[in-house]
Amino acid sequence: MKKSILFSLRSxxxxxxxIVGFHFGHGKKALAIVGAMRGNEVQQMYVCSRMVQALKKLESSGKLAEDTEILVVPCVNYYSMNIGKRFWTMDNTDINRMFPGYDQGETTQRIADxxxxxxxxxxxxxQLASFYQPGIFLPHVKMMDTxxxxxxxxKDxxxxxxxxxxxxxxxxxxxxFNWQVWETKAFSVYANATDVIDVKAADEAVNAILRFMNNRSIVSAKTPPGYITEILDESQTQQLRSxxxxxxxxxxxxxxTVENGDILGRIYDPLDGELVAEIRTPVSGTVYFAYNSPLINAKTVCFKIIK
Structure with a gap:
């Protein structure tokens, strides 16, 4: 393993x-794994730290493919993370909305570049990804159709x-998106939580990435058997709003698994405790996202169902 500074910014x-990266193996650039881009993505950083440990063991036991390099970047935005803020500390911009970047631009554009x-x-x-709303996910993988x-x-x-x-x-x-434009096959892996650590979901994400690397002949690793992945278009999912x-x-x-008409959640008046709304699903299917903050605004996405 080789640890290097990928980018520095003086303050x-x-x-x-x-911004630190961990390199494993030597040769052809096979796989890059990126964790926390935002300051509340603790679970995403944790999964990457687990990947660093797993890859150290595989490398030391000679289980990496020859002429292969793997890069792990656990955290891009620890400036925001160590003060508990989601976006860039100074101007509240999102680094993951600044790619491919500009080296003469605003601070987050320079970081992205x-x-x-x-x-x-x-x-x-x-990329270990998170959703813009507070919530938990069924671990899954997502691709953009570019x-x-x-x-x-x-499926790997x-x-x-x-x-x-x-x-x-x-x-x-x-x-x-920009990875794909520059001819990298890019995936977003969702590992349940964001601002808390879910060890069970992290285990599943680590095993999924190791299975992918094993199936792509990047490493030779033993992992628990996975699912036969069902490939869906996002149009086959249903958002429910409060x-x-x-x-x-x-x-x-x-x-x-829920049926059409099932109650998924309830909303109460915060002052008098009266029930003000019930959230019922208009479709049958599997819940793969659930809002988990104690306070909710009207018209907020609170559940996502795979129909």
């Missing part, structure tokens, strides 16, 4: 920002679901 008020210059050229790219995709590769992760989504205009400035604001209580969990 007049804080210690220098050094510096990081992306190190991530280009890998055959495969995996015209450069081969969705069948998602052995997760229950692989989802293909058509990129929206704001997606064109994400790492995943009808009112208040105290949010969910009565189902991710991975549960």
């Amino acid at each position: 007049p008020y804080r210690e220098q920002l050094d 510096g990081v992306f210059s190190q991530l280009k050229g890998y055959e495969y790219g995996i 015209g450069f995709t081969d969705s069948e590769i998602m 992760f052995g997760l229950e679901f692989g989802i293909i989504r058509k990129p929206r205009p704001y997606d064109t400035t994400t790492l995943n 009808e009112a604001a208040g105290l949010f209580f969910r009565v189902t969990d991710i991975g549960k």
